[in-house]
Amino acid sequence: MFNFDRENTSSIAKWWRNIDKAILFLFVFLFLLGLFFSFSSTSSMLAEKMNKQTYFFFTKHLIFVFIALFLLVIISIQDKNKLIKFLPYLFLISLLLLFLIPLFGAEVKGSKRWMDIPFLPRFQPIELIKPLFIIFIAKIIVRNEKTNIYRRYLYSFLVLLLIVIFLINQPDLGQTLLLVLTWITMIFVSGFNMVVLSILGLIFLSIIALLIFFFPEKFGYVFLRIKTFIDPKAGDNFQSQKALDAIKQGGLTGQGMGEGILKDNVPESHTDYIIAVISEEFGAVFVLFIVIIFLFIGYKVLNKVFLEKDEFLKLALLGLVSLLIIQTFIHIGVNIRLLPTTGMTLPFLSYGGSSLIGSAFIAGIILNFTRKDSTRYFKND
Secondary structure (H helix, E strand, O other), X not given: OOOOOOOOOOHHXXXXXXXXXXXXXXXXXXXXXXXXXXXXXXXXXXXXHOOOOOOHHHHHHHHHHHHHHHHHHHHHHOOHHHHHHHHHHHHHHHHHHHHHHHHHEEEEOOEEXXXXXXXXXXXXXXXXXXXXXXXXXXXXXHHOOXXXXXXXXXXXXXXXXXXXXXXXXXXXXXXXXXXXXXXXXXXXXXXXXXHHHHHHHHHHHHHHHHHHXXXXXXXXXXXXXXXXXXXXXXXXXXXXXXXXXXXXXXXXXXOOOOOOOHHHHOOOOOOOOHHHHHHHHHOHHHHHHHHHHHHHHHHHHHHHHHHOOOHHHHHHHHHHHHHHHHHHXXXXXXXXXOOOOOOOOOOOOOOOHHHHHHHHHHHHHHHHHOOOOOOOOOOOO
């Protein structure tokens, strides 16, 4: 029925022959795993709370997973050179949407992070910006060889700073932390001088401190989150404490499918605290299994990086896999109270169209850049 041998020269046949099937399988498995948890643990309870039909949110999750898998294939099947040339333009469009959020964004629970565009679902531009930011930064650092290397690093820092200012204004501490850590990782592996990197870090922290000092009504929440993390009695600590209690209740093997109570008590259990729900019902062993999957994806991608000769592809792949790993550990760190509450989803597994589409972009670009075909990105094109 499906003939993918070398006699078949169709695009889909070439894609199947050249794609890294292990990485593809792991990405698809994570999407389906998230769908399973939505069905078994979170969606029905969420529907009951919001007076919706029992499988309303599961159906939405299912639709978004299908869209995400479709995007994954579409992105990964594209010509590599054409994709690399197109993505920076998409980044600029996404950046424009981020800048428009203060004017036209939808406010949810005190934060303006979402855009409402007619005939489209509500979405967060930052979920699309994250993978595109990495491609843009990699192009800045690698492509312009005639430009002084430190000037290239400065340009990348200014792009980061611009995005961070708008993220803090929303406010969105979690995505800010994620982008900063990913940028530092990319800069570090590109061979940047650590002394200069430390100076840039101090400049960045100074800017954040000044914003908190001069605009406490807008940016003071950053200080409050950190203060509450250090001293739980200093502020509202309800969700993170409930998540930690649920993880303890789950133990190694969990309470059983559907038997957890966290989803009854915490409003964001299906998004920001999904790993706590999983741990409570399926145990710490299953959480470890999920972590191993993410780390194995990182291992497979790094193997490709070591074999890759193109500096742009190497830096872009390192940035993308760093983004996935860092976001995963921030999500887990918040759930076990090793980090302040940030509102960070778990890639592929958390409920939410924006998060799933963003995960699809990351996975699709990684699969495109790790294909075995002979297409290469030439910096001088």
